[in-house]
Amino acid sequence: AQSVTQLDSHVSVSEGTPVLLRCNYSSSYSPSLFWYVQHPNKGLQLLLKYTSAATLVKGINGFEAEFKKSETSFHLTKPSAHMSDAAEYFCVVSALGGDMRFGAGTRLTVKP
Amino acid sequence: DGGITQSPKYLFRKEGQNVTLSCEQNLNHDAMYWYRQDPGQGLRLIYYSQIVNDFQKGDIAEGYSVSREKKESFPLTVTSAQKNPTAFYLCASSIDLFGETDTQYFGPGTRLTVL
Numbered sequence: 001a002q003s004v005t006q007l008d009s010h011v012s013v014s015e016g017t018p019v020l021l022r023c024n025y026s027s028s029y030s031p032s033l034f035w036y037v038q039h040p041n042k043g044l045q046l047l048l049k050y051t052s053a054a055t056l057v058k059g060i061n062g063f064e065a066e067f068k069k070s071e072t073s074f075h076l077t078k079p080s081a082h083m084s085d086a087a088e089y090f091c092v093v094s095a096l097g098g099d100m101r102f103g104a105g106t107r108l109t110v111k112p
Numbered sequence: 113d114g115g116i117t118q119s120p121k122y123l124f125r126k127e128g129q130n131v132t133l134s135c136e137q138n139l140n141h142d143a144m145y146w147y148r149q150d151p152g153q154g155l156r157l158i159y160y161s162q163i164v165n166d167f168q169k170g171d172i173a174e175g176y177s178v179s180r181e182k183k184e185s186f187p188l189t190v191t192s193a194q195k196n197p198t199a200f201y202l203c204a205s206s207i208d209l210f211g212e213t214d215t216q217y218f219g220p221g222t223r224l225t226v227l
Binding site for chain 2: 009041045046094
């Protein structure tokens with residue numbers, strides 16, 4: 001069985017400052033991990049995914065995430081926040097033969 | 113354009129009525145999924161389908177029904193048995209069912225409100 005915990009329900013940053021959205025996972029097998037972004041009343045868009053290749057994964061819009069097996073973490077980062085980054089972000093874990101498990105989401109607010 | 117479409121975008125239903133949410137994909141994906149999203153709870157899996165004429169219950173299937181008569185289409189019916197149907201419903205598809213490395217692609221969602 002797998003599960004995922006997003007450690008912050010809400011993160012607020014100023015424009016131009018770094019973003020850190022935290023995600024811890026639990027999985028009996030080597031997992032695949034995803035970050036999705038959702039803007040208000042929209043579907044989910046894939047930001048990036050980890051699939052047992054390089055542990056540092058680069059995604060769209062300047063986001064990246066690092067898979068740390070020893071810490072069972074997959075935190076999402078961006079060096080400099082933009083106003084358009086304001087959205088809800090979901091961390092997702094998937095394992096062979098298992099379904100995808102979504103975190104509860106982190107709402108990112110970007111202040112001017 | 114390739115993608116997933118959902119309709120309608122907004123749907124209002126009176127208590128006791130069944131409603132059907134549409135989901136269509138032209139990505140040639142075999143697997144399709146329905147999720148329900150409530151504030152602060154992430155996404156929960158309602159039903160999924162691996163191939164035509166086959167579908168399975170997810171975590172919260174009670175009060176819902178689906179069909180998969182065509183590869184491209186996976187409509188969801190919210191029945192009167194669903195006690196709390198007001199939510200945002202998301203349809204997704206992927207090449208294979210819960211493939212280890214496969215990505216699910218999402219539609220824009222339907223917001224259902226029960227009056």
